[in-house]
Structures are given as structure tokens and as C-alpha cells.
Amino acid sequence: MDLAAKIRSIPDFPKPGIIFKDITTLLADGPALRESVQKMLELYKDQVIDVVVGIESRGFIFASILAYELGVGMAPVRKPGRLPYKKISESYELEYGSDSLEMHIDAVKEGQRVLIVDDLLATGGTVEATARLVERLGGKVAGCCFLIELDFLKARDKLKNYRVEALVHYGAE
Amino acid sequence: MDLAAKIRSIPDFPKPGIIFKDITTLLADGPALRESVQKMLELYKDQVIDVVVGIESRGFIFASILAYELGVGMAPVRKPGRLPYKKISESYELEYGSDSLEMHIDAVKEGQRVLIVDDLLATGGTVEATARLVERLGGKVAGCCFLIELDFLKARDKLKNYRVEALVHYGAE
Numbered sequence: 001m002d003l004a005a006k007i008r009s010i011p012d013f014p015k016p017g018i019i020f021k022d023i024t025t026l027l028a029d030g031p032a033l034r035e036s037v038q039k040m041l042e043l044y045k046d047q048v049i050d051v052v053v054g055i056e057s058r059g060f061i062f063a064s065i066l067a068y069e070l071g072v073g074m075a076p077v078r079k080p081g082r083l084p085y086k087k088i089s090e091s092y093e094l095e096y097g098s099d100s101l102e103m104h105i106d107a108v109k110e111g112q113r114v115l116i117v118d119d120l121l122a123t124g125g126t127v128e129a130t131a132r133l134v135e136r137l138g139g140k141v142a143g144c145c146f147l148i149e150l151d152f153l154k155a156r157d158k159l160k161n162y163r164v165e166a167l168v169h170y171g172a173e
Numbered sequence: 174m175d176l177a178a179k180i181r182s183i184p185d186f187p188k189p190g191i192i193f194k195d196i197t198t199l200l201a202d203g204p205a206l207r208e209s210v211q212k213m214l215e216l217y218k219d220q221v222i223d224v225v226v227g228i229e230s231r232g233f234i235f236a237s238i239l240a241y242e243l244g245v246g247m248a249p250v251r252k253p254g255r256l257p258y259k260k261i262s263e264s265y266e267l268e269y270g271s272d273s274l275e276m277h278i279d280a281v282k283e284g285q286r287v288l289i290v291d292d293l294l295a296t297g298g299t300v301e302a303t304a305r306l307v308e309r310l311g312g313k314v315a316g317c318c319f320l321i322e323l324d325f326l327k328a329r330d331k332l333k334n335y336r337v338e339a340l341v342h343y344g345a346e
Contacts (some may be wrong), residue, residue, distance in 0.1 A: 013257040020257045024277055027237075028224070028246035037241060051201070057230035061237040061247065064200075068210060068238045073201035076231075084186040084193045104197055 003039075004168045006032045007148065021148050021170070023119050027061065036167060037065050040117075040145050043165045047142045050112040051075050053134060055101070055126055056082070059118035062147060066117060075107035075114075077130050090132045092125035101126060103133040110138035121146040121166055124155025131162060176212075177341045179205040180321065194321050194343070196292055200234065209340060210238050213290075213318050216338045220315045223285040224248050226307060228274070228299055229255070232291035235320060239290060248280035250303050263305045265298035274299060276306040283311035294319040294339055297328025304335060 006026035013020040026032045040062065049070055054063025056078045067074035080089065083102050091100040108114055114134045116127060121144070131141050141162050149155070149166030156164055179199035186193040199205045213235065222243055227236025229251045240247035253262065256275050264273040281287055287307045289300060294317075304314050314335050322328070322339030329337055 008258065010257040014254075022257050024249060024256070024258070024280065027240075028248060028280065030240070030243075030245040033241060033246065034244065054234075057233060058249075060230060060233040061227075061249075064234040064237045065241045067200075067203070068206060068241070070203075071207060072203040073206065074234065075201055076197060076234075081187075083197070084183040084195050085181065085197070107197065107201065 001032060001035050003032060003036060003147075007168060021120060021150075023058065023147060026147070033065075036147060037062065037069065039167050040066060040165075041069055043145065044115060044143050047115070048113050049115045049142055051108055051139070052115045052117055053077055053103075053107070053130060055116070055118040055130055058120070062119065062145070063117035066115065066145070075103065077101050077103050077107075077133060088133060088136055090129040090136075092129040094125070101129050101133065103130075103137070105137065108134050108137040108139035112139045113142040114139045115142055116144045117146070118144075119147050121149040121153075121155050121164070123153050124158040127155065128158050131159070174205060174208050176205060176209060176320075180341060194293060194323075196231065196320060199320070206238075209320060210235065210242065212340050213239055213338075214242055216318065217288060217316050220288070221286050222288045222315055224281055224312070225288045225290055226250055226276075226280070226303060228289070228291040228303055231293070235292065235318070236290035239288065239318070248276065250274050250276050250280075250306060261306060261309055263302040263309075265302040267298070274302050274306065276303075276310070278310065281307050281310040281312035285312045286315040287312045288315055289317045290319070291317075292320050294322040294326075294328050294337070296326050297331040300328065301331050304332070 008022040008025040010020040052067035054060040143163040146166040181195040183193040225240035227233040316336040319339040
């Protein structure tokens, strides 16, 4: 199945000049959703995964299904102020300014192997912050998995210490 | 399995006097996550479901897994400004003021049977708004499914036209 054909491009969202990759058309397609998950599982089938971490909020979608299929737990990484228990925080750079992500201190345990999941890999800032959160809790990043990677933003330069996989690649802006 | 025992209560979050039900401890437990999903599937096994709608953002977790297991699509209902394509909006009341939710116009098609999913049923305002979104697009609400229901908030009064199911009930504040 051509998964790229299931993704809708929306010009000028959220601002002029950006072509937004809208995954809702893929999610709406039961067989495409299933095939996406099966391909992600296939990519990491040689790895032991103890926890799947999903980055708020679209990352929750694939992270949850992967955790379910692997029979392990799913841990959310969230924007500031949304997690209720004791937590740690890491900031990342935005085009203008910075933002941060939080994780519960019991989301990952010492020595656990963690798969980080999001729908789209852009500049990699949020993923890098998530990897730091996992490592501060003693976890090992077994991989970073995405439905989409915007290759031209070169996130892999930032994530070169990790195994990064994506199902659909966009090579030019 | 006692799913209620997997949920953590956090006093005074997000504000004094509120006991927040933290589901991250259940999500972190692979077998508890699996059993929750299996019980939800069991509740609606007599229903034909064409689309599963998840309410941002914790609703995405169970909605995604249920859609995947049913082999159908998952449609997100989101806070204002986050969906990139043509959409409709419905508002709901908050304790002070109101807020709204949005859905893409192609998220549900005429005649489709829709399962609405969220992690927690409180006052039911967001669920009622979501049901209106589904119905405006010509869908039929086959059911509303939650991990947790706060019975004392009496959301069922608001949702009396729908089939409502929850796995864990809290009877008093």
C-alpha cells in the first residue's frame, strides 16, 4: 500500500509557506492504519522494547497501538502543566524562543528499553528533549519511530546517537 | 484484574479540592492496558462500528487502539486551531465560560456508526459537543466509551440519548 498517498498536504498551515502533512486521512482508513502499525512493528522486531513513549498529542496515536501490540506500557510525554504526578522537564528550541516537555518520574525505570514514537519528525527538537527525559530516568532509547520524516529538516543530525525510522519521507519542502 | 487499583489518585490537581484520576499508571502496565481495551471491545461487540472518534488528547489513546482492533478508521476531535482541513465546531460550557471542539468535515460520512471514546467521563460537556459534531456530519452515535466515569457528576443526564459505558466508576467525590 502506498501510505504516502493516504496523507493529505495542506498548503499554508499553520502559516503561509508551510505545507502541513495531514495524517487524519490515513488514520481514517482502517487498512492504512493497520499497515502503518505493522510496518513500524516490523522495523523494530529485532529490538526488545519495555516501554513505548508517545509525544503529545498525535504521538499518542501510534505509541498507544504499538504498546498494545507489544504487550508493554505506554508513557506519555506532555506539554507543561498537564501531567499530575512528580515529573522532570526538558526544554527545546523553537524558531522563536523555546518550549518544554514533561515526563512522570516513574514513566521509565532504570535499564528499560524505550521506543519513542511521534507522527512526524521535523527538526527533531521535541524528540531530542524526549530522549533526554528517558535517559535521565535511566532508560535506554532503543529507537525513535515516526510515520513521517521531513528529510530536508535534517533531524537525523541531531539524533545521530539513536536509531531513527520513518515510514514516509518527504525530500523537499 | 482490578483496573481501578491501577489508577492513581492525585489530590488537589489541577486545583485544590479536585482529586485527579491519573491513568498513566494503568497505561504503564501492559496487561492492564490490554485488559482495558479487551473489556471495551466486549462492551460494544454487538454493535457495528465504522469509525472511532477520540477526544483530544488522552482520548486518542484508547480510541486509536480500539480503531486498530476493529479494523476501522480513527477520527480525532481537537481543540480549536489544531485541525488543518475544513472543519466544523461545537462549543460546550465550562465552570467559568465556554470552550469548543472541532472535527474535520470528512471525519465521519453520512450513515456511519461512530464510537466516541475518551479516558474519563466527567460532566459530559465535551462528549455532548462531540456527539453533535458527529450528528451534524450525518453519523450515528453507536456508543460513548470511557475508561473512567465520575458518577457523581451525572453526565448520563446530559447523554441520555446515547449508550454510555465505562470500565471504572467513582461514586463519590
